[in-house]
Amino acid sequence: MGQQTTSADRVPNQGRAPVAGAPLVVTAASYRIGDRTLLDGLDLTVESGTSVAVTGPSGSGKSTLLMCALGLITPDSGRVSVAGTDVTALSPRRRAHHRRDHIGVVFQFGELLPELSPVENVVLAGLLAGQSRNTAVAQARELLDELGVPADRTSTGRLSGGERQRVAVARALINRPALLLADEPTGALDQATRDHVCDLLFALPRTHGCALVVVTHDGTVADRADRRLELRGGVLVDHRGGPTTARGAEDGTA
Numbered sequence: 001m002g003q004q005t006t007s008a009d010r011v012p013n014q015g016r017a018p019v020a021g022a023p024l025v026v027t028a029a030s031y032r033i034g035d036r037t038l039l040d041g042l043d044l045t046v047e048s049g050t051s052v053a054v055t056g057p058s059g060s061g062k063s064t065l066l067m068c069a070l071g072l073i074t075p076d077s078g079r080v081s082v083a084g085t086d087v088t089a090l091s092p093r094r095r096a097h098h099r100r101d102h103i104g105v106v107f108q109f110g111e112l113l114p115e116l117s118p119v120e121n122v123v124l125a126g127l128l129a130g131q132s133r134n135t136a137v138a139q140a141r142e143l144l145d146e147l148g149v150p151a152d153r154t155s156t157g158r159l160s161g162g163e164r165q166r167v168a169v170a171r172a173l174i175n176r177p178a179l180l181l182a183d184e185p186t187g188a189l190d191q192a193t194r195d196h197v198c199d200l201l202f203a204l205p206r207t208h209g210c211a212l213v214v215v216t217h218d219g220t221v222a223d224r225a226d227r228r229l230e231l232r233g234g235v236l237v238d239h240r241g242g243p244t245t246a247r248g249a250e251d252g253t254a
C-alpha cells in the first residue's frame with residue numbers, strides 16, 4: 001500500500017476554487033435494492049491529494065458507491081458531501097451542475113467518441129463544463145501533452161487502449177475536479193499498459209491536488225493507492241479483513 005499523504009505535502013489545486021474540507025465525505029450511507037442492502041451505514045472520507053482503492057466481490061456495490069458520489073443515486077439515508085456540499089440535499093438540476101463543476105470520471109473503456117480526435121473529445125468536455133472555446137482548447141492540449149497523447153494526429157478510435165485511457169483521464173481533468181472517480185480504469189488493458197496508466201492515475205492527487213477513488217478488481221492496481229479498502233457487507237473494511245471497524249478502516253487507522 002502506498003504512503004499516506006498529509007495536508008503538508010499536497011500540491012496547489014491548479015486554480016480550482018478552494019474546497020472546504022475533504023472532496024468526498026460519505027457518512028452513514030445506506031442503500032437498498034429490493035431486499036438487498038448494498039450500503040449499510042457506510043463511511044468514507046477522501047482528502048485532497050490522496051487516493052483510495054475500493055475492491056470487493058462482484059455485485060457487492062462498488063459501482064453503486066461511485067454512483068452515490070456522483071449524485072446519480074441518492075442513498076436511502078446518510079450524507080454524501082462532495083467538495084463541501086451535501087449532494088443528497090440538492091435538486092437533480094443543481095446536483096448535475098455540482099457534478100460538472102467538481103467531479104471527473106474515468107470508466108473502464110474510456111467512453112470516448114471514437115470519430116473525434118483526442119483534443120476534440122477533451123475540448124467537448126470543457127465546453128460542456130462551461131469553458132470558452134479558447135480556454136478549453138488550450139487546457140485540452142496542455143493536459144494531453146502532460147499525459148503524453150498526440151492531440152490530433154488521428155481519431156480517438158484508432159488509438160491504443162492505453163492511449164484512449166489517457167485521453168479519458170485528460171477529459172476527466174478538464175474541469176479541474178476536486179474529486180476524481182475511476183471505475184475499473186485499467187480493466188481492459190494488458191499488464192504493461194495497465195502499469196503505465198496506473199503510474200499516471202495515482203500521480204494525479206499529487207500533481208493536480210484532487211482526491212482519487214478507484215474501484216477495481218485488480219489487487220495490483222489497488223495496492224498503488226494510499227489506502228486500500230474492501231466493500232463487504234455494505235461497509236468498507238481493511239482489505240486484509242482483519243478485526244477492524246468500518247470507521248477504523250475508513251480513517252486509515254485500522
Ligand SMILES: Nc1ncnc2c1ncn2[C@@H]1O[C@H](COP(=O)(O)OP(=O)(O)OP(=O)(O)O)[C@@H](O)[C@H]1O
Nearest residue numbers: 033038056057058059060061062063064065215217
Ligand atoms: N438499478 C438496479 N436495479 C436492480 N439491481 C441493481 C441495480 N443497480 C445495481 N443492481 C444490483 O446491485 C448489485 C450491486 O451492483 P454494483 O454494480 O454496484 O456492484 P459492483 O460491486 O460494482 O459489481 P461489479 O464488480 O461486478 O462491477 C448487483 O447485484 C446489481 O445487479
